Amino acid sequence: MSTAPHPGTLSRDQLEAFWMPFTANRQFKASPRLLARAEGMHYFTPDGRPILDGVAGLWCVNAGHGRREITEAVARQVATMEYAPPFQMGHPPAFELAERLVKLTPAGLDHVFFTNSGSESVDTALKIALAWHRVRGEGTRTRLIGRERGYHGVGFGGISVGGIVNNRKTFGAMLPGVDHLPHTHDLARNAFSRGLPAHGAHLADELERLVTLHDASNIAAVIVEPIAGSTGVLMPPVGYLQRLRDICTKHGILLIFDEVITGFGRTGSAFASTEFGVVPDMITAAKGLTNGAVPMGAVFVRKEIFEAFMTGPEPAIELFHGYTYSAHPVACAAGLAVLDIYARDGLLTRAKSLHAYWEDAVHSLRGSPHVIDVRNYGLIAGIELAPIAGKPGARAYQALTSAFEKGILIRTTGDIIALSPPLIIEKQHIDQLIGTLTEVLAGLD
Numbered sequence: 001m002s003t004a005p006h007p008g009t010l011s012r013d014q015l016e017a018f019w020m021p022f023t024a025n026r027q028f029k030a031s032p033r034l035l036a037r038a039e040g041m042h043y044f045t046p047d048g049r050p051i052l053d054g055v056a057g058l059w060c061v062n063a064g065h066g067r068r069e070i071t072e073a074v075a076r077q078v079a080t081m082e083y084a085p086p087f088q089m090g091h092p093p094a095f096e097l098a099e100r101l102v103k104l105t106p107a108g109l110d111h112v113f114f115t116n117s118g119s120e121s122v123d124t125a126l127k128i129a130l131a132w133h134r135v136r137g138e139g140t141r142t143r144l145i146g147r148e149r150g151y152h153g154v155g156f157g158g159i160s161v162g163g164i165v166n167n168r169k170t171f172g173a174m175l176p177g178v179d180h181l182p183h184t185h186d187l188a189r190n191a192f193s194r195g196l197p198a199h200g201a202h203l204a205d206e207l208e209r210l211v212t213l214h215d216a217s218n219i220a221a222v223i224v225e226p227i228a229g230s231t232g233v234l235m236p237p238v239g240y241l242q243r244l245r246d247i248c249t250k251h252g253i254l255l256i257f258d259e260v261i262t263g264f265g266r267t268g269s270a271f272a273s274t275e276f277g278v279v280p281d282m283i284t285a286a287k288g289l290t291n292g293a294v295p296m297g298a299v300f301v302r303k304e305i306f307e308a309f310m311t312g313p314e315p316a317i318e319l320f321h322g323y324t325y326s327a328h329p330v331a332c333a334a335g336l337a338v339l340d341i342y343a344r345d346g347l348l349t350r351a352k353s354l355h356a357y358w359e360d361a362v363h364s365l366r367g368s369p370h371v372i373d374v375r376n377y378g379l380i381a382g383i384e385l386a387p388i389a390g391k392p393g394a395r396a397y398q399a400l401t402s403a404f405e406k407g408i409l410i411r412t413t414g415d416i417i418a419l420s421p422p423l424i425i426e427k428q429h430i431d432q433l434i435g436t437l438t439e440v441l442a443g444l445d
């Protein structure tokens with residue numbers, strides 16, 4: 001095998017051992033895109049080329065890169081106590097972080113269970129839903145309902161309720177007793193909507209159909225993303241989330257909002273639940289919780305859910321669930337430092353003040369070649385491209401590589417470009433991002 005240095009810093013051989021996630025490994029390794037350093041709004045390639053970050057890493061670096069306070073907090077915590085067991089033991093930063101986090105969630109969601117990722121948060125929330133019904137004597141409520149085109153991570157629970165074909169089709173039977181609501185994407189009626197699309201609230205009524213089919217006494221929970229990110233930035237139609245809330249309440253079904261990408265300021269509020277004025281029974285989170293600096297996830301639950309578990313004998317463990325790294329001290333230290341930055345710099349609501357500028361900028365892409373929809377909310381945008389006949393995803397992938405060559409980082413899923421920049425973005429960065437994207441689109445096949 002060749003050991004000749006590859007453009008960048010790693011040879012083809014050096015790239016071999018790492019089985020890369022959600023990546024076309026052979027294609028990537030033939031032509032790698034490497035990032036070596038990051039600061040503020042930028043990544044830098046190994047040869048020092050700046051890449052403007054249009055996606056906050058992967059929807060997580062909300063406070064921008066290289067924040068000194070996070071680095072110092074993490075270093076301090078590693079030096080003080082790198083690890084502490086979370087089972088039957090505790091450490092102060094975990095309690096402090098929990099207490100501060102539940103002040104950001106909608107009123108009533110005042111307890112938090114820590115995980116290490118969005119996937120773990122989802123599986124934890126689904127387990128809590130099942131266990132909650134059981135501790136209340138409604139153990140027949142075992143069915144879970146997700147949505148087509150939903151993404152809830154890669155655990156067996158998450159892919160079972162998720163609705164992405166490729167994430168499901170090769171992994172066997174998955175969880176039994178799962179149904180899916182229809183997705184809400186309706187290009188014919190909602191294309192080029194600014195903010196929430198007008199049409200589609202009635203799609204929530206499909207939940208009533210499932211209740212009629214199975215009976216509410218068999219249904220535990222519904223899980224949806226308030227804004228679906230990974231399946232192409234799908235905004236909830238006006239009134240849709242409230243309708244889901246009403247139907248869940250009517251039938252005693254728990255409503256879980258998966259806010260792994262919408263949490264921590266992405267929509268202009270700390271959580272999309274607050275932004276949209278619809279309060280679920282649980283919120284799953286991760287990503288912006290630590291600014292991506294240390295893996296961490298969280299599940300926020302309503303007081304009544306927590307309290308239902310606190311009724312047995314006091315020496316009994318109430319929930320047989322947890323991770324070696326739940327409330328990891330280093331993640332907690334990062335989380336606390338991040339919350340300080342969010343508060344000090346007003347980042348959790350900054351998307352609101354930039355919203356109009358962002359909206360106009362992204363909608364200027366209407367009319368660029370191949371663009372069949374532009375959608376936006378907060379500091380989020382989706383730009384949908386017409387696919388090349390017989391080659392789904394190929395056009396957007398070309399956009400990704402061309403964008404990287406031209407110095408911007410975007411994300412693509414299918415033929416949709418997703419933008420979700422760090423919340424520290426300034427107007428001149430928006431101009432650069434959208435200006436470069438305009439050039440990219442003009443050059444696509």
Ligand SMILES: Cc1ncc(COP(=O)(O)O)c(C=O)c1O
Nearest residue numbers: 117118119151152153258260261
């Ligand atoms: C809505 C949603 N849920 C869950 C996840 C999974 O998170 P993780 O990759 O941290 O497991 C993601 C990741 O993008 C997500 O967008």
